[in-house]
Amino acid sequence: MTDAPHIPAQTQDDMPGDEFRMDPAPDYMPRHAGVGKLKGKVALITGGDSGIGRAVAVLFAREGAKVAIAYFDEDEDAQETQRLVEAEGSEALLIAGDLGVKAHATDTVERTVAAFGQLDILINNAAMQWVDEDLTELSEERLRRTMDSNVMACFFCTQAALPHLKEGACIVNTTSVNAFKGNDSLIAYSTTRGATLAFSRSMASNLVDKGIRVNAVAPGPIWTPFIPASMPAEEVKDFGSGAPMGRAGQPWEVATAFLFLASSDGSYFTGQTLHPNGGMIVGA
Template sequence: MPDSPKIPPQHQDRMPAMEAPMEPAPDFAPRHPGTGKLAGKVALITGGDSGIGRAISVLFAREGAQLGIAYLDEHDDAAETKRLVEAEGSKAVAIPGDLGRKEQCVHAVEKTLEAFGRLDILINHAAQQYMDADFTELDEATLRRSFDSNVMSYVFCTQAALPHLPQGGSIICTSSVNAYKGNAALIAYSATRGASLAFARAMAQLLTPRGIRVNAVAPGPVWTPFIPGTFPAEKVEDFGSHVPMGRPGQPWEIATAYLFLASDDGSYYSGQCLHPNGGVIVNA
């Protein structure tokens, strides 16, 4: 079982938060040599600059994919992820902008096509998360920001990508364990992740007959910039210790689920959701 380094108290006053200041640094590095599972493929990964998104980007690059990395404004994180992708011998284009706006989703797809000439895989992963101190005080702006980032961007990016995805293409949407069990401190976020899961399942019904598989991944507690960006410092300490495995997941452990679903290994999967969550049992 991977080591579980102690997580000290920490907080960042921004969302999305940044990966560089986190202590300890999230572990994104792939564990195995690439075998060409995505050779010749092009993937657009939203939220691909940090956390799970960075781990997916680096793993996909190791397996031969070229990447469009869409993100909001975490330019330093995105530049580092691009460097890591290139260190794997692949190429990436970093695409900043607010994916809650349809025109930016169209732009992200266009920039990926401009750079690489095709699009085979769409990873709808970009998201924001806010702690709900008091549900009755949940303000409209935060609620709309959450749904724009976590739901509308998935719809808009899928609309923009769909004309370019070939038969055999793959779409993967990030959900969360909170879509299944709920979270009283993250009501808006839980609702958006339920929506992204339902969206993936509905799109699977629409697109599987066309040879495009659509699936979801529902991570549990994972050590990413989400955590210091969402919670006060004292709640970050020993994050993830409540799950059966007694530790948070690391981004590399989650990225493998996306590789499985994006590659031919997952060729008989559509409308499904994988649950890398440290042993929490939920209704799938």
């Protein structure tokens, strides 16, 4: 079992946060040698600069995929992820901007295809979250920002990708354990992740006849920039210790679920959700 590192109190001022400022640094490195599970594939990973997205990018690169990394404005994190992908012997394309704007989402997909000649895997992972314990205090601006980032971007990127996805392609969407159990201090975020879950299931049915699989991954408490960027410093201390396994998960432990669903290992999976959540029992 992975040891639980001590997580000291800390906070960041901006969402979605910076990985290079976290203490301890999240663990994103794959544990096993690649065997070419994604050889010849091209993946677009939104929110690919840090956290779960970085871990997925590095793992996909190790398995042979070329990777486009879409991110908001975290340039330093994105450049490090590009370095890590290239260290695996692959290629990375960085694309910054707001995927909640349809024109940018469309441009991101088109730039990916222009650079690599194809698109085989779409990972809709980019999101933002803020604590909102009192719904009456949730501003319209904050609510719309959360919806744009977490829901609209998912729709826009998928719309743009579909003309390029051929039979055998796949889409994997990041949802959350909170879509299943709710969270009284992350009301807007949990709602958007419920939307992502419903979107995944609906699109799986919609695309099954075209041979395109759509699945979801629902992480529990994972040590990513989200945590210090959205929680009070004292609540960040020992984050994840309340999970049944007694610790926060690390990004690499979630990336393996994405690889399973994106590769031929998951060929009989569509409309399904994997739950790397440290032992929380939730409805499927």
